[in-house]
Amino acid sequence: MAIGRTARTGENCPESGVWKVVGTPTTTAPIARGNRMPPYANRAVTWKLIQLA
Numbered sequence: 001m002a003i004g005r006t007a008r009t010g011e012n013c014p015e016s017g018v019w020k021v022v023g024t025p026t027t028t029a030p031i032a033r034g035n036r037m038p039p040y041a042n043r044a045v046t047w048k049l050i051q052l053a
Contacts, residue, residue, distance in 0.1 A: 003052065007037045009044035016053035022046040 006022065007014055016033040020026060021040045028050065031037065037047050 003049055005049045007047050007049075009037050009039045009047075011037050013037055015049055017049050018051035018053070019047040020050045022048050 005015060007019075013019075013031045013033050013035045016031070018028055019031050019037075020028045022045065025041055027040055029038070029047075030053065031047070032053070039045065
């Protein structure tokens with residue numbers, strides 16, 4: 001996997017690292033491979049991998 005990979009809320013995390021919400025409002029979160037990608041601000045979002053763990 002590479003920096004820039006994306007995953008949607010509800011999908012299994014494909015790679016451990018720091019993920020950032022695409023769009024606004026935004027946030028970053030450390031998410032481990034295999035964990036479910038979380039919602040943000042009570043909505044489904046797209047997460048983008050910005051740093052590998």
